[in-house]
Amino acid sequence: MTETNQVLLVDDDGLIRRMVGDMVSEAGFVPVVTASAKEAIGCLASLEPIAAFIDLYMPDTSGDECCKIMKSNEELSHVPVVVMTAAAEGEVQRAFLSGADDFLPKPVNAYQMLSKLKAIRDGHRRTSKPVHRDTPIKRILIADDEGFFRTLVGNLLERAGYEVVHAETGLGALRTLVQGRPKMDMCMLSTMLSGMDGVELFRKIRTHPDLAKLPIFVISRSEETAGALEQLYEMGIFEFINKSSLNLEALLRQVNAQFHQGRSDRTLPRARFYRVCDFREAGSVNWLSGFIYNLSTGGVGLRTLTALAAGTPVDIRFGLTRALVCETSARVAWANEFNPRDTSSFPYGMGVQFSETSDQRQEWIEGYLETALER
Numbered sequence: 001m002t003e004t005n006q007v008l009l010v011d012d013d014g015l016i017r018r019m020v021g022d023m024v025s026e027a028g029f030v031p032v033v034t035a036s037a038k039e040a041i042g043c044l045a046s047l048e049p050i051a052a053f054i055d056l057y058m059p060d061t062s063g064d065e066c067c068k069i070m071k072s073n074e075e076l077s078h079v080p081v082v083v084m085t086a087a088a089e090g091e092v093q094r095a096f097l098s099g100a101d102d103f104l105p106k107p108v109n110a111y112q113m114l115s116k117l118k119a120i121r122d123g124h125r126r127t128s129k130p131v132h133r134d135t136p137i138k139r140i141l142i143a144d145d146e147g148f149f150r151t152l153v154g155n156l157l158e159r160a161g162y163e164v165v166h167a168e169t170g171l172g173a174l175r176t177l178v179q180g181r182p183k184m185d186m187c188m189l190s191t192m193l194s195g196m197d198g199v200e201l202f203r204k205i206r207t208h209p210d211l212a213k214l215p216i217f218v219i220s221r222s223e224e225t226a227g228a229l230e231q232l233y234e235m236g237i238f239e240f241i242n243k244s245s246l247n248l249e250a251l252l253r254q255v256n257a258q259f260h261q262g263r264s265d266r267t268l269p270r271a272r273f274y275r276v277c278d279f280r281e282a283g284s285v286n287w288l289s290g291f292i293y294n295l296s297t298g299g300v301g302l303r304t305l306t307a308l309a310a311g312t313p314v315d316i317r318f319g320l321t322r323a324l325v326c327e328t329s330a331r332v333a334w335a336n337e338f339n340p341r342d343t344s345s346f347p348y349g350m351g352v353q354f355s356e357t358s359d360q361r362q363e364w365i366e367g368y369l370e371t372a373l374e375r
Contacts, residue, residue: 004050006030007117010040010066011055011084020053020084020108027117037061041069049079051120053104053113056085056094064098071099072148077155078340080120080305080348084108092274092291097246099152101338101348102305103291105276112289119305123338138259139163141187143173144219145194149243153188156248157255159346170196174204177211186258188241190219191228199231206235215258217241245272247293248347249301270294270301271372275318277302279352282313282329290349292318297365299333299353307335307350316352320364329355 007029011017014035021031032047034040038060040052052070056063063083070076082102083095095103102116140162142150154164165182167173170193177184187205191198202218205211217239218232229240239258241251250270273295278287279302290304300318308314310332317327335350357365 004048006032006047006049008040008043008047008049008052008054009033010035010037010052010058010063012036012058013055016055016084016106016108020113023108023110023113024117027114028121029117037063037066040066044070044073044076048076050124051080051082051117053082053084056083056091062094064094064100067095067098067100068148071155072151074151077151080338082116082305089274092276095291096274096293096303099148100303102303103276103289105289109287109289111286115286115288115306119338123305123340126337126339126341137161137163138185139165139182140255141165141167141173141176141184141189143167143170143187143193144190145169145192146190146243149219149246152246153241153248153251156252156346160252160256162255169194170198170201174201177205177214178208180210184214186215186217186255188217188219191232192221199228202232202235202237206237215239217254219243247272249349250294252347269369269373270296271369273300273368273372277316277318279304279308279314279316279330281308282315284315287317295365295369297362297369299330299351301349301351303347303349305338305348307337307348308332309337310335310350313355314352316354320361320368324361324364326357326361326365328357328361331355 007024009020009031012035017033021033024031034043037058054063054066067081070081080101082104083100084104084106085091086106140157142154142164144150145168150166157164167176173189216237218237219241221244273292275292277290277292280287288306290302292300292302294301312332314330314332316330320326330352333351333353336345336348338348339345
């Protein structure tokens with residue numbers, strides 16, 4: 001990993017480029033300013049910045065597509081990407097699904113911007129703790145014809161200490177599994193691989209004597225037919241990855257649970273929930289920012305580069321609806337601080353557990369979860 005002092009800024013608004021560029025300079029970094037995603041992608045051919053701040057809406061290519069391009073490149077995938085735009089729910093969802101590491105609402109708040117840059121600098125100064133393995137590294141096959149998905153999930157698993165092997169076709173996946181060179185401990189297979197029907201591929205795997213008990217995660221989309229999924233259930237396959245609403249944290253917990261039975265934490269039912277969020281250590285004057293990706297009656301999952309330490313009392317606020325804001329006391333239940341050298345720190349963010357909420361807000365959350373979990 002090459003360390004630089006350059007920060008990539010991508011925004012088609014000249015005033016914002018100058019303003020944010022001044023903030024970057026003030027923090028001791030060198031701004032590399034571009035006016036479009038196309039221009040930024042051209043710069044990335046020779047640039048490996050320490051971070052990228054990208055506007056979501058631009059005339060040529062959107063910010064989330066630019067983020068996907070970075071995250072699907074092996075040499076750039078570790079670079080933290082912060083998406084900048086207004087705080088609408090759909091925009092937060094686009095940022096999350098593109099693999100963004102953080103969200104900076106516009107108009108840009110100087111304290112929030114500088115806090116993210118400080119977290120990035122501090123993260124690069126940290127050193128990872130030595131990893132002592134009691135068991136051999138586990139090997140996982142990812143078979144999907146979409147390069148961005150393979151790279152995004154592959155990077156997640158590699159940072160968590162797994163070895164990843166890739167396949168683009170059904171035949172390639174089947175040959176890798178059957179030949180056992182190398183031997184897989186788990187596989188993630190798309191139902192839509194080219195050259196082979198997904199159900200037939202799973203049937204061949206399950207009827208092979210050496211693969212009958214291999215843990216399999218099915219990569220699917222929301223539009224998959226009920227008939228195909230029913231056939232997979234009959235084969236004893238129960239783990240599914242929905243590409244339409246990928247949740248990296250939940251996916252990593254599922255994978256870890258397969259290899260560390262009994263260690264998975266009990267959690268409240270959670271539903272996808274995309275909102276910009278402000279939070280601060282209790283008693284602090286200044287608010288930090290990030291974005292929520294799931295919600296339970298007890299708290300939220302939050303993606304941010306400025307995670308606070310586990311156990312920290314916090315104030316948190318976010319919109320439940322346009323008219324109803326949840327502002328409450330809470331506590332950090334878990335935290336992954338930005339540390340590009342520590343495989344266990346990715347994805348960056350924290351889980352926040354509510355200390356209290358009003359009856360009205362709690363009633364709304366319960367109603368939302370009931371509807372969302374029935375879908």
